[in-house]
Amino acid sequence: MNLKRRAAIVRAIVAKDLREFSRDRLWMVLTPIMLIFYVGIFWLLPNSVDETITVGIYGRGLDAVAEEALQSDAVATEQALRVVPFESADALEAAVVDGTEVEGDDGKNTVPVGIAFPDDLTAALAAGEPATVTIYVDAAVPAEVQTAMSAFVREATYAMAGMDLPVTQPQQQLVVIGEDRAGNQVSPQDRLRPLLAIMILLVESMALAGLVAVEIQSRTAQAVVVTPATTGDLLTAKGVTGTLLAFSQTVLLLLLIGAFGFEPLLLLVAVLLGAVMMAGVGMLAGSAGRDFMTTIFISVVFIVPLAVPAIAALFPGVASSWVQLLPTYGFIETIVGVTAYGWSWSDSSVYLLISAAWCVVIFAAGWFILRRRVEAL
Amino acid sequence: MTQSTPVASMTVDAGSAAHTAAAVSAEELSFSYGETEAVRGISFEIAPAEIFGFLGPNGAGKTTTIKMLTGQLRPKGGSVRIMGRDVGRDDPVTQAQIGVCFEEKNLYDAMSGEENLRFFASLFEVDGVDTDALLQRVGLADRAGDRVGSYSKGMRQRLMVARALVNQPSVLFLDEPTDGLDPVSSKAIRAVIREEAERGAAVLLTTHDMWEADELSHRVAFINEGRIYAIDTPENLKLQHGERSVKVRRRDGAGVHEVSVALDDPGAGDELRKAVQAEGLMTIHTEESTLENIFVEMTGRALEA
Numbered sequence: 001m002n003l004k005r006r007a008a009i010v011r012a013i014v015a016k017d018l019r020e021f022s023r024d025r026l027w028m029v030l031t032p033i034m035l036i037f038y039v040g041i042f043w044l045l046p047n048s049v050d051e052t053i054t055v056g057i058y059g060r061g062l063d064a065v066a067e068e069a070l071q072s073d074a075v076a077t078e079q080a081l082r083v084v085p086f087e088s089a090d091a092l093e094a095a096v097v098d099g100t101e102v103e104g105d106d107g108k109n110t111v112p113v114g115i116a117f118p119d120d121l122t123a124a125l126a127a128g129e130p131a132t133v134t135i136y137v138d139a140a141v142p143a144e145v146q147t148a149m150s151a152f153v154r155e156a157t158y159a160m161a162g163m164d165l166p167v168t169q170p171q172q173q174l175v176v177i178g179e180d181r182a183g184n185q186v187s188p189q190d191r192l193r194p195l196l197a198i199m200i201l202l203v204e205s206m207a208l209a210g211l212v213a214v215e216i217q218s219r220t221a222q223a224v225v226v227t228p229a230t231t232g233d234l235l236t237a238k239g240v241t242g243t244l245l246a247f248s249q250t251v252l253l254l255l256l257i258g259a260f261g262f263e264p265l266l267l268l269v270a271v272l273l274g275a276v277m278m279a280g281v282g283m284l285a286g287s288a289g290r291d292f293m294t295t296i297f298i299s300v301v302f303i304v305p306l307a308v309p310a311i312a313a314l315f316p317g318v319a320s321s322w323v324q325l326l327p328t329y330g331f332i333e334t335i336v337g338v339t340a341y342g343w344s345w346s347d348s349s350v351y352l353l354i355s356a357a358w359c360v361v362i363f364a365a366g367w368f369i370l371r372r373r374v375e376a377l
Numbered sequence: 378m379t380q381s382t383p384v385a386s387m388t389v390d391a392g393s394a395a396h397t398a399a400a401v402s403a404e405e406l407s408f409s410y411g412e413t414e415a416v417r418g419i420s421f422e423i424a425p426a427e428i429f430g431f432l433g434p435n436g437a438g439k440t441t442t443i444k445m446l447t448g449q450l451r452p453k454g455g456s457v458r459i460m461g462r463d464v465g466r467d468d469p470v471t472q473a474q475i476g477v478c479f480e481e482k483n484l485y486d487a488m489s490g491e492e493n494l495r496f497f498a499s500l501f502e503v504d505g506v507d508t509d510a511l512l513q514r515v516g517l518a519d520r521a522g523d524r525v526g527s528y529s530k531g532m533r534q535r536l537m538v539a540r541a542l543v544n545q546p547s548v549l550f551l552d553e554p555t556d557g558l559d560p561v562s563s564k565a566i567r568a569v570i571r572e573e574a575e576r577g578a579a580v581l582l583t584t585h586d587m588w589e590a591d592e593l594s595h596r597v598a599f600i601n602e603g604r605i606y607a608i609d610t611p612e613n614l615k616l617q618h619g620e621r622s623v624k625v626r627r628r629d630g631a632g633v634h635e636v637s638v639a640l641d642d643p644g645a646g647d648e649l650r651k652a653v654q655a656e657g658l659m660t661i662h663t664e665e666s667t668l669e670n671i672f673v674e675m676t677g678r679a680l681e682a
Contacts, residue, residue, distance in 0.1 A: 005469075005502065008499075008502070009499075009500055012496065012499040012500060013500075016485070016488070016496050019487075019488065019492070020485065020487045020488070023487040023488075024487070218483055218484075218485075218486070219479070219481050219483040220483045220484065220485055222449065222479065222481075222483055223477070223479065223483045223484075223497070223540070224500065225449065225467070226447045226448065226449060226472055226475065226477045227472055227473075227497060227500040227501055227544075228469035228470075228472050228473045228500060228501060228502070229469075229500045230467035230469065231466075231467055232467065375466075377449075
């Protein structure tokens with residue numbers, strides 16, 4: 001039987017699968033709701049990162065001098081600073097430690113850094129005695145900012161007294177959340193984008209798993225393979241259906257969240273690889289499922305590890321190197337790279353190759369397992 | 378009870394149908410599920426236009442045999458030919474010539490009856506299939522557009538039969554086609570089976586209903602524990618293995634009396650004459666053995682077991 005005939009049979013099975021999908025109330029309700037929900041969340045998030053750091057200052061008569069010195073230092077460190085004066089050192093410490101918002105020139109802001117000059121600073125400087133300036137730093141403040149603050153205090157006091165003063169930091173644990181992307185920050189929208197894409201892909205893999213499970217459990221697959229349609233035709237059709245569902249809806253989502261601004265073809269290739277991978281996952285989960293609930297449960301078992309690279313992208317710096325071993329890592333890196341950093345084909349080539357390799361492995365595994373299930377009917 | 382020895386290979390004259398080239402030919406067919414031998418070297422042929430009843434209890438090997446005949450299972454031994462062509466798994470040429478009605482009602486519930494038929498017709502590359510006529514034949518024309526999920530068990534069974542006919546198959550495999558149907562629907566399906574045989578299709582019919590097998594089949598095969606015990610026409614089986622008798626009932630002052638006269642006994646004529654001439658004759662019934670009785674006699678196992 002020629003290839004044209006085989007293609008016609010596969011097309012007929014795909015059309016049948018899509019018709020069944022379109023009549024499944026669960027997916028027909030879930031899919032648009034999910035799209036609207038995801039797109040809504042995306043556009044509610046800020047599309048830029050506020051790099052301005054609010055610095056609280058306490059020091060009698062020193063506010064103006066300190067602000068001037070701070071701003072000149074901020075230029076040197078490429079860090080935008082806003083200065084908020086405090087009435088007492090205790091109030092400043094409380095604001096930094098509690099993370100409460102204080103009123104400044106441009107609205108309310110938290111104060112992650114505070115500098116408290118001692119009340120006797122001027123007298124001490126005049127007497128040539130040492131004085132202690134305390135810097136309060138929130139754990140989330142990058143280490144480079146803390147270093148800059150220390151340098152600033154030294155400069156400021158040197159300007160006032162003509163001598164260095166010892167600068168101490170209170171004991172606070174330094175924990176930087178996420179990868180330090182100073183000067184190259186990724187906006188919350190950019191960080192969320194790959195997670196939304198992978199969630200759509202994974203949900204559509206569950207839709208395919210449902211279709212496959214029904215075909216196996218109701219033994220309609222058996223009826224199909226005693227016609228001129230071969231087992232290979234049936235499996236090809238399932239792969240095409242799963243890929244179509246996952247690819248089309250992920251592309252739609254990415255369009256709605258404005259992801260196609262740079263290298264759209266590259267992004268489409270990445271999504272296609274992800275969709276083929278998810279079709280393999282759907283075939284695996286559908287083959288193993290005994291009913292709707294077990295199919296969903298098995299799908300979730302796959303979903304959790306496959307979503308980890310996207311979660312790592314959402315919170316840069318939390319993930320360890322083992323994340324790179326997960327099948328969706330290459331796909332996520334490509335999405336992040338293309339949409340957030342404007343990666344080219346050459347930048348993405350390694351990750352596309354990783355994705356393609358995983359595609360082959362997972363799709364082949366899904367094909368093999370599903371074939372065995374169909375042949376055992 | 379005397380049990381028969383299984384028949385390893387048998388060629389039987391089935392009347393006019395058996396004289397033409399076989400539509401289905403199974404030779405020394407065997408299959409095992411692990412250590413369990415499901416089919417043990419069975420052989421038979423089905424001619425075009427012949428209805429071949431395949432009778433046996435659950436677990437006898439009927440479904441496994443059908444799976445081998447339709448290319449779903451590869452035999453562990455022996456060979457199968459459909460319309461003169463060796464059957465292999467995924468052989469589109471052979472499968473284009475067969476129609477299968479499974480015991481399980483494996484239909485697409487989310488699609489209508491008509492859509493189910495059109496989908497399977499597209500797999501057979503049948504353009505412009507007359508779904509209305511097919512559904513009319515099985516009495517489902519008025520439910521053509523309804524989703525199969527809303528069909529009753531009997532309606533689903535009738536749609537299964539219609540589906541098996543979308544490609545006008547040369548060989549029709551029907552696994553319990555009237556199971557669960559009401560008498561009117563069963564009669565309609567039996568009419569369809571006869572029509573298909575008259576069209577020239579070879580029909581392999583499995584059923585638990587011995588009356589149905591007797592009524593429809595040109596020949597029947599008794600299968601049990603993977604072996605065929607007999608292949609013949611129902612009439613020959615009944616003649617060879619049954620006990621012909623006449624039962625005479627009469628009433629007198631003491632009540633109703635019944636006399637059974639075995640026709641094959643010497644002196645049966647005199648005994649029958651005496652019984653009929655006695656006073657108070659009520660009824661006379663001829664009796665012959667049923668296929669079920671013969672099956673039990675030959676295999677030592679009831680069909681419904």
